[in-house]
Amino acid sequence: METMVIGIAGGTGSGKTTLTDRLKRHFGDDVSVVYHDNYYKSHDDLTYEQRCDLNYDHPDAFDTDLLIEHLAALRAGEEIDCPVYDFTVHNRSDKTLRIKPSRVLLIEGILIFQNRALRDLMDIKIFVDTDADVRLLRRLSRDVKERGRSLDSVVTQYLSTVKPMHEQFVEPSKRAADIIVLEGGHNNVALDMIIQRVERHLAGNEK
Template sequence: MIIIGIAGGTGSGKTTVVKKIIDSLPKNEVVLLPQDSYYKDSSHVPVEERQNINFDHPNAFEWDLLSKHVSMLKKGEAIEQPVYSYLTCTRQSETIHMEPKEVVIIEGILALSDKKLRSLMDLKIFVDADPDERLIRVIQRDVVERGRTAEAVMDRYMRVLKPMHIEFIEPCKRYADLIIPQGGHNKKAIEIIKLYIEKILGK
């Protein structure tokens, strides 16, 4: 088994990198653990206050549960991955049953920021992109997928995303074994990762 952590700023192209890695490997060989699934449950917070939660801060995540689940997969045990609702900012009652596979990918903006979680990883990747490219992608995604106005997205970017990126996400670069510029468009980087995975798995 190989455990890979993939971090990078919002809109950097992490999801594309993950998809390209999964597509390059044999079918059903990867367990994907999105860090977003491990947001702390906010059902105890009054509904009108939930919009003030800073989802780009390390304190927003339940790190112990994520590390526990990675350790269980490493031991060959199945896990029940949480399901998080962005609409209500709460953890749902249902879970997703995950069996251990040859490749485990942990993907999220702060996937490399927790020391205990990093210690479980065999390969740590940081997906890099210019701030203006990330902002454009965030605007495109949030306007189309989340029904926000461009003004609201830019306001949130300046108030939350940019300062959190500088304080917590960018420093994670120092822990990366591999930094991928241009995200999923970097074909050579994806090929290198595929070769590394095959080498570790003895294929």
């Protein structure tokens, strides 16, 4: 059976990961997940302070070509060693994550619909659409609690790069979506529809 590739995009804090996690929990080993965030480019040549000043919300911040290569390998039945990004130091770690091929691949990230070559590998494109104020509050909470960031640094980054890059790249990419889901994984109606579509694929019935 061919691998189904599902892209889950949306702004920072929109609920992409919640939707991805719920699908993964539901289907278990039938689903593998690849996060675009892990493909941020390595910057070993820069100091921590210099890395803090980079624009991480522009498409050029990602090694998307490597992600495309890895997706092709997974679809061909090969395992990959996915890079692992460490947000606390703004750089790739020295670790990798072994990902096995599966019948369904979930690709998650804010900018995965912006790249045409990456987008064309996806069978279903889902955009998670959530109010900007809600997204900002979620990002503040996540970055301070989970990534060791100060409140001021998160707000500064949001105003200087996150918000303008969202408006320039993320929001326009919504036009490429097949499905727009409000509130991400908390939208049970949309989640049930997606689950049913995946179940048809796993059963070998695409109609």
